[in-house]
Amino acid sequence: xxxxxxxxxxxxxxxxxxxxxxxxxxxxxxxxxxxxxxxxxxxxxxxxxxxxxxxxxxxxxxxxxxxxxxxxxxxxxxxxxxxxxxxxxxxxxxxxxxxxxxxxxxxxxxxxxxxxxxxxxxxxxxxxxxxxxxxxxxxxxxxxxxxxxxxxxxxxxxxxxxxxxxxxxxxxxxxxxxxxxxxxxxxxxxxxxxxxxxx
Amino acid sequence: xxxxxxxxxxxxxxxxxxxxxxxxxxxxxxxxxxxxxxxxxxxxxxxxxxxxxxxxxxxxxxxxxxxxxxxxxxxxxxxxxxxxxxxxxxxxxxxxxxxxxxxxxxxxxxxxxxxxxxxxxxxxxxxxxxxxxxxxxxxxxxxxxxxxxxxxxxxxxxxxxxxxxxxxxxxxxxxxxxxxxxxxxxxxxxxxxxxxxxxxxxxxxxxxxxxxxxxxxxxxxxxxxxxxxxxxxxxxxxxxxxxxxxxxxxxxxxxxxxxxxxxxxxxxxxxxxxxxxxxxxxxxxxxxxxxxxxxxxxxxxxxxxxxxxxxxxxxxxxxxxxxxxxxxxxxxxxxxxxxxxxxxxxxxxxxxxxxxxxxxxxxxxxxxxxxxxxxxxxxxxxxxxxxxxxxxxxxxxxxxxxxxxxxxxxxxxxxxxxxxxxxxxxxxxxxxx
Numbered sequence: 001x002x003x004x005x006x007x008x009x010x011x012x013x014x015x016x017x018x019x020x021x022x023x024x025x026x027x028x029x030x031x032x033x034x035x036x037x038x039x040x041x042x043x044x045x046x047x048x049x050x051x052x053x054x055x056x057x058x059x060x061x062x063x064x065x066x067x068x069x070x071x072x073x074x075x076x077x078x079x080x081x082x083x084x085x086x087x088x089x090x091x092x093x094x095x096x097x098x099x100x101x102x103x104x105x106x107x108x109x110x111x112x113x114x115x116x117x118x119x120x121x122x123x124x125x126x127x128x129x130x131x132x133x134x135x136x137x138x139x140x141x142x143x144x145x146x147x148x149x150x151x152x153x154x155x156x157x158x159x160x161x162x163x164x165x166x167x168x169x170x171x172x173x174x175x176x177x178x179x180x181x182x183x184x185x186x187x188x189x190x191x192x193x194x195x196x197x198x199x
Numbered sequence: 200x201x202x203x204x205x206x207x208x209x210x211x212x213x214x215x216x217x218x219x220x221x222x223x224x225x226x227x228x229x230x231x232x233x234x235x236x237x238x239x240x241x242x243x244x245x246x247x248x249x250x251x252x253x254x255x256x257x258x259x260x261x262x263x264x265x266x267x268x269x270x271x272x273x274x275x276x277x278x279x280x281x282x283x284x285x286x287x288x289x290x291x292x293x294x295x296x297x298x299x300x301x302x303x304x305x306x307x308x309x310x311x312x313x314x315x316x317x318x319x320x321x322x323x324x325x326x327x328x329x330x331x332x333x334x335x336x337x338x339x340x341x342x343x344x345x346x347x348x349x350x351x352x353x354x355x356x357x358x359x360x361x362x363x364x365x366x367x368x369x370x371x372x373x374x375x376x377x378x379x380x381x382x383x384x385x386x387x388x389x390x391x392x393x394x395x396x397x398x399x400x401x402x403x404x405x406x407x408x409x410x411x412x413x414x415x416x417x418x419x420x421x422x423x424x425x426x427x428x429x430x431x432x433x434x435x436x437x438x439x440x441x442x443x444x445x446x447x448x449x450x451x452x453x454x455x456x457x458x459x460x461x462x463x464x465x466x467x468x469x470x471x472x473x474x475x476x477x478x479x480x481x482x483x484x485x486x487x488x489x490x491x492x493x494x495x496x497x498x499x500x501x502x503x504x505x506x507x508x509x510x511x512x513x514x515x516x517x518x519x520x521x522x523x524x525x526x527x528x529x530x531x532x533x534x535x536x537x538x539x540x541x542x543x544x545x546x547x548x549x550x551x552x553x554x555x556x557x558x559x560x561x562x563x564x565x566x567x568x569x570x571x572x573x574x575x576x577x578x579x580x581x582x583x584x585x586x587x588x589x590x591x592x593x594x595x596x597x598x599x600x601x602x603x604x605x606x607x608x609x610x611x612x613x614x615x616x617x618x619x620x621x622x623x624x625x626x627x628x629x630x631x632x
Contacts, residue, residue: 076419
């Protein structure tokens with residue numbers, strides 16, 4: 001059993017834009033690693049750094065948002081390559097929860113296996129949250145995965161998350177590798193019962 | 200209510216149904232490459248589970264950066280090599296035998312109608328061209344697949360793309376899929392299988408179907424899928440002739456992996472391709488598509504022909520038809536990466552390599568390399584590439600580089616002109632010879 005992820009509190013980083021792909025989140029040239037450790041330093045590398053490695057003017061470099069744990073973005077976040085390096089890089093840079101209008105399927109699944117809630121919100125809510133954070137980087141958020149509500153000050157916002165992901169998080173079953181390795185004996189038995197398929 | 204292909208495959212492979220919408224399915228094959236697999240291998244080792252569910256169902260290749268370009272990529276290759284040796288994985292393709300996974304594995308006959316396949320690679324959707332369910336997954340799911348031979352997916356919903364009409368000369372599968380993506384949008388098929396059907400699909404070769412299915416992910420699709428037919432059987436015949444006494448018998452068996460007439464599709468997109476022209480992407484998203492005429496005169500620095508989308512023999516033939524007797528514009532460098540050793544060998548035999556080299560192309564070994572900006576043709580800041588690959592994301596082929604996706608013929612035409620231009624002006628028109 002893993003840590004139960006029920007409530008997340010923290011400040012946010014506003015990352016505007018739709019279709020932010022996993023090549024943006026971590027370019028392929030940083031995928032020569034043999035474990036997922038230490039990828040945080042490469043998160044959004046080409047977004048944050050220029051040709052000579054100098055820091056660009058960007059919200060991800062701004063001291064106002066340094067160390068914030070909630071990433072807010074637009075539609076179809078994490079599209080493209082299936083690289084699990086992407087959510088690992090986000091986790092490495094301290095992101096513990098993502099709020100966006102929608103997600104690419106493989107990315108959402110990868111986030112779930114890492115225990116990162118990827119919450120979907122309606123367009124008007126995404127816009128409002130981005131604006132709130134841009135206006136006041138110190139604004140606090142609280143995510144309640146049991147009540148399926150996002151709180152900030154006296155405001156409450158609804159979000160969507162596939163029920164199987166939500167249950168895995170709140171019940172501490174999100175690390176599917178560990179879970180399946182321990183519990184798959186049932187499936188192995190079922191496997192043996194099935195007739196051999198095709199060949 | 201009838202079933203879609205994907206539903207039929209799930210029904211025949213489901214081993215568990217832990218919650219209403221989630222299915223644990225049995226896998227017929229787990230494909231592995233050296234970028235995403237070594238992390239899984241290392242993790243399995245550290246858990247004391249250095250083994251595989253079925254060594255004959257694991258197919259592995261070193262393809263993304265090969266031959267290794269530095270110590271780190273050499274280490275990734277070494278882990279794959281040792282793993283294949285230690286666990287007796289016979290279908291492992293190393294330097295000399297290796298090629299781009301999604302071109303190599305179909306060529307080896309590893310994909311069959313009705314199969315379930317995963318790989319730590321988003322373009323795994325390619326293999327749906329055979330009427331299989333094939334999906335890209337992260338390393339965690341890959342690891343579970345390697346060890347246990349299962350993977351969890353939500354119940355598949357299918358979006359059908361019905362293609363009718365007559366394809367004009369100079370219009371290829373790449374033009375069709377780019378047009379489809381522009382109609383769907385980059386998230387138009389998210390959480391959906393895209394089933395390609397209609398008279399156009401029946402007329403496509405297996406290689407062309409692979410080009411279509413390969414880019415299903417660029418519209419967010421879980422998998423692209425084509426109903427198996429006679430073309431599928433003809434392609435697979437060298438691998439299945441010991442299983443079936445005749446092709447007709449094979450076809451009879453395979454057509455069960457077709458959607459029922461009354462199957463429920465969540466959406467149907469009908470497109471008549473008769474008016475379709477050669478197209479190219481123009482921005483950093485694969486759904487940003489214009490005709491090459493609209494892109495005319497856009498200067499390019501590099502031409503790249505290769506990848507799991509368009510590195511097969513028919514792609515090389517199409518490009519060579521444009522290049523024959525012509526030279527690359529001096530302002531352009533051309534790179535050809537045949538997708539597999541067999542493609543390379545056939546291209547030599549057919550005289551295609553001579554045509555490319557006479558035109559001034561550099562011919563590299565089969566590898567994914569430049570497509571994802573890792574090796575063999577990475578772009579510099581501000582450079583533009585006319586490319587037959589699948590992703591034009593910002594920086595994909597190199598930081599600050601711009602990628603315009605197009606067919607091999609259009610890329611070849613851009614190479615000759617030095618800018619994007621209509622390939623049809625370089626093609627022998629019907630009736631000319």
